[in-house]
Amino acid sequence: MLTGSFVGKGLRANLTDGVLRDFQISEDLFKEYLGGYGLAVRLILEEQQLKADPLGEKNILAFAPGLLSGTDAPFSSRFSVAGKSPLTGGWGDANAGGYFGPELKKSGYDILLVSGVSPKPVYLWINHGHAELRDAGSLWGEDAVDAELLIRCELNEQLAQVACIGQAGEKQSLISCVMTNGGRAAGRAGLGAVMGSKRLKAVAVRGEQRVPVADEELFNKVSLKIRSRLNPSPLSGLVVKITRPITPLLLRVFGSRIASFANENANGMVVETFRKGGTSLGLAMAVESGDAPVKNWSGVGVRDFPHSKADKISGASVTRYQKTRYSCASCPLGCGGLLDVDDGSFAAKRVKRPEYETLAAFGPILLNSNLESIIKANDLCNRYGMDTISAGATIAFALECYENGLITSEDTGGAELRWGNPAQVVSLLRQMGEREALGDVLADGVKKAAERIGKGSEKYAIHIGGQEPAMHDPRVSPSIGATYVVDAAPGRHTAGGASFAESMGTRLPLNNISLPKIHRYQYTGKGVVHRAWSNYVHAVNSLGLCEFGTSGLIADLPVLELVNAATGWGLDGYGLLTIGERVQTARHLFNLTEGLDPKRCVLPERLKGRPPLDYGPSAGVTIDLDALLRDYYTSMHWDPETAWPSDEQLQTLGLKEVIRRRRER
Ligand code: SF4
Structure with a gap:
């Protein structure tokens, strides 16, 4: 029996043969991975062929509302787009707010998995649980803002929500993104190019299905x-x-x-x-x-x-x-x-x-x-x-x-x-x-x-593993440099880490968990803080909650109470962090099983302060990134040389069998 905040159903769309099929998702999977890119990485690890061409038919592109999306939970609008990134060659995910995620959930689906390549431009229309592919020939070449309006007109459904690409995605620009609501972007990792390669102009959704919560x-x-x-x-x-x-x-x-x-x-x-x-x-x-x-x-x-x-x-x-x-x-x-x-x-x-x-x-x-x-x-x-x-x-x-x-x-x-x-x-x-x-x-x-x-x-060329870093300088907050390098989708500022804690003293918004106080230019002893914050953020993102509201900007929001009221799972703070750790480790394992060496992601010398700046707030600063990375690896039980999680860690997180099956494919 479903306890709340999910539908229990996904949709697989194969654009090569046009076959659309529903599939069931067990509550256990939500309990282990929540929704959003957490659920996406688990399903993609199981289903995607190893070393798939990111712009080929074997790459599976997921559209996944967060676990709480579609309920009335505050800040719960966000959905993820996820798959293999053509920009970095590794795991890619990006998330956006707006109205698309909740609407997809209300149309009857927790996740949409798109594979194959359509012979001609199409868009997918999901209308109250019924899915169909429609011709997008006349939309190809339209920008993302206009395409959204045109699709609503064609469907004669002004309440339809649309995630689509503009011309950059059509032309498979590796920095193209997936857009919704005229300017909300699932921006990073070049996933717009994956849509373009599949000739999928858009996904339009409409639904009114009530998403249940456990304790109303x-x-x-x-x-x-x-x-x-x-x-x-x-x-x-x-x-x-x-x-x-x-x-x-x-x-x-x-x-x-x-x-x-x-x-x-x-x-x-x-x-x-x-x-x-x-x-x-x-x-x-x-x-x-x-x-x-x-x-x-x-x-x-x-x-x-x-x-x-x-x-x-x-x-x-x-x-x-x-x-x-x-x-x-x-x-x-x-x-x-x-x-x-x-x-x-x-x-x-x-x-x-x-x-x-x-x-x-x-x-x-x-x-x-x-x-x-x-x-x-x-x-x-x-x-x-x-x-x-x-x-x-x-x-x-x-x-x-x-x-x-x-x-x-x-x-x-x-x-x-x-x-x-x-x-x-x-x-x-x-x-x-x-x-x-x-x-x-x-x-x-x-x-x-x-x-x-x-x-x-x-x-x-300032990039980390192929992706341009976000607009935050590691010379001012060294821990953001560590996040840029270790996250499976490198260069991201929304992947958690210790930077908020070290630069603003932000407290982890989980009451029963206290972390050591850290200083900006301290290079040892931060791994445990990095681990906790990134696990928290991956959980928050998989819940579909906006980081602005739930990651410390507004102090002491009762995030855990909200999750438990919606799901009835009775999680404590450690339980939520373990789920975040499972999601983070699964993303990391996607890259390892693809044969990608984590050492390919390096912080450019400028961002390390080599040579140091001669003026300004970070004058003379050279950061010790290696020490930060070592600490994080140790905290996560990752081997310092190979980056593989320990056997016990894989077992504890329930990923051992998943990875064995993936390696056998
Ligand atoms: S705070 Fe987050 S959810 Fe709210 S409007 Fe801003 S981006 Fe959207």
Whole structure:
């Protein structure tokens, strides 16, 4: 009997022969892997042929709502897209909010597994539990924002939710992503290209099936408790207003300790500011503290992109363009914003507000302080379906190559590439989306671009195992460097780790578990913290909960109570962390069984502080990454040389048989 928060059913879609088949999923599997990419990695480990071509018919692409998606749990909107990444050659997953995940669950499915390659462009329409493939010939070539609207019109179903690709995915750009709700992106790992390779333009879903919860009364009570924790007092609104003019000064004096203070003492203030401007509020602080990369990771914010510039693309400068706010399903925070740029060459109407990662990726890393160009770049990425982090980082790489004569005006059609040129950023992005001119060289990210350009350009290609790192500098928070390298999907900032704890003192939101206090530049004794945080985050992601709400930004949310009320499983904190560890280990084992050497993922020298910066907050810092990695491996019971989990660990996590079966295939 189902106890709650899942349907117990998946759909397999083989696009080669067009066969669509339902399958049952036992409660035991949810108990071990939750949903989202946790469930996806378990099924893919069992079903996918070893060494499948990521852009071939054997790669299985999963669309998986989180375990709590489709219920009314606060923050439960997120779904994962997962499969073998064509960008890194290893495990790939990415997740997005919006409304698609909950709708897929309400249409009757916990997961969709797509294999094969369709002979012609198609989209999959799942309507109240009935699935069919439909012709997408007329949609091929449409951007992701328009495709979504066109599909709703064709279906005559305005409530349908759509996950789709733009032109970048169709052209199999390795930095393309899966888009939903006009700008929510499952951005990383190049999974848009996998959809493109399958000629799958979109998945559209509609459903009203009730997703059960185990203890409705308790579930409603806990949900209400969470929502009420987010009600800012009138006082916090006033404090935010009064301190706004002196925020730059506070940032300069106290740096990220401000965020830490707010996190510990002022829930209402955090909620109020986040609700107003989302993560865009953090850009100036990140430049100031050295967290945001500057000039392809070679610069120093306070010198090369000073506050007078950073402030133009941060916080109030961004919200000035904001016309309205929007929210994901079941979210009490609602951090999204829609903007207008009324006129000029970057004019745009009701487009999504760029968040921190995007502002950094088209701002300081390119020395670009023109906000309107960044708003335009964000909208172009949403339409082409391109990962903003990878796209901005690849343009930064191109600018540095040009500066050093590795790309010349012959390659650019006569244009001189310059740092801080907003029109050029937009124009290069268009070329990448269309795979035209230099854009064709850049459209697959920095690693491929460096291979194409040659001439030693690899030294400017900042990537980890093929993927451009997120916009957070390990010289400021060394533990993010360890996460970038050890996670099965490298270069990710949403894979947990000890960085929040070391830079802001954030506490793990599980009451009965206390972790040792750690310091930023401490290199031993952190493995246990890294392990706990990454296990927690993999569990949260597999639950479909948004990390903004549940990973410490808002202190002490009763996440565990919510899970237990929804599932009836009676988990304690250690139980939840063990599930996260199982998910993390399964992702890691996907790569090991593919024959991938974890040592292929290295942190670029610049990000280690070799040579160290001569100025700014992280001047003189060289991080000891090897020590951090050793500690993490030991904590996870992974062999320091081979990276294989110990036999006992495989047994404890119930993965031994799964891996034996996979190796025999
Ligand atoms: S906090 Fe923002 S991203 Fe997260 S679920 Fe809410 S609206 Fe979506």
